[in-house]
Structure formats: C-alpha cells, structure tokens
Amino acid sequence: MQRTARVGESPTLINNLERLQMTKKKAVIGRPTHYKKEYCKAVIEMMKEGASKAEVCLNFDCSFQTFLDWQAANPDFLEAVNRGLNLSKGKWEQIGREAAFGNCEGFNATSWIFNMKNRFKSEDLFKEKWSDRQEIDHSGKIGLTDLTDLELQKKLKELENDED
Secondary structure (H helix, E strand, C coil): CCCCCCCCCCHHHHHHHHHHHHHHCCCCCCCCCCCCCCHHHHHHHHHHCCCCHHHHHHHHCCCHHHHHHHHHHCHHHHHHHHHHHHHHHHHHHHHHHHHHCCCCCCCCHHHHHHHHHHHCCCCCCCCCCCCCCCCCCCCCCCCCCCCCHHHHHHHHHHHHHHHC
C-alpha cells in the first residue's frame, strides 16, 4: 500500500521509506529445505554402523551438494557428521580387529584394506590416516657442494669403508 506525502514531506522520502521496509522483509528464494533437526541423530546412528557420507545421502534422499549445504547452514549437523565420520572409522577398525582374531566369517582382508585406504585417507581428528604412501621431503640440501675436492675424496673413502 502506497502512502501519500504529508505536508512538509517529500515524495522521495516516502519512496525511500517504502524501499527500506521492503528490504527488511527477508525474501525467500529457491526451494524450501528438507533438512530436519532429527537428521543430526540419524546421521550419527547410520555412521555408527559404518555408513559413508554417500550412504547417508542415499538414506536422506538428497544430493551430496545438498548434504554439504546442510552442514554449512546447520552447525549442529556439521558437528554430527564429523562425529559420525569418527564413529564410522571406529566401526570399520573394529571389524578389521575382530576379523584378525578370526571372529568374522567370510571376511575379505583385501577389500577391507582398500576400503580403509580409500575412505579414511585424510587425516582425522586423531591425526591418523590410512595410506600405503610414504611422504618424503626432498627439499633439503645434502651439503656436499661446499666441500673441497680433498674433502669429497675423504668422504667417498669413508662411505666405501662403511660398505665393507
């Protein structure tokens, strides 16, 4: 509803006031979220049984991007997912430990190892990660470039004597 200017008020002032009131109303753009607070508990329960993030998306019937958006918009959900990831890793480690003692019929060690290396390759909150890969830093200097020819020959003889 448009307001008319009173005596002494300019029409520009009225337009600016109306625009200000319009900007105070939060515009709802896009599809409403399907996120529910109960998802925090559900994600923990699923991951406690070893579920991955992709499995959680399957159970929530949402895309992975939606799953990420929910974490960005809901700190409690982000915390639940992080807790769930640690619980999932713990469940898979428990399965491996039990299988090592022969308590897991039909256990396939090779697929378990690949699962662990691929799902848990990033360092977690415990500073642990599953990987066969060794990271070696080659950025340091050996220090032989500053030696004289005589010092290099001496070093070479020392190395040859160590091999014997």
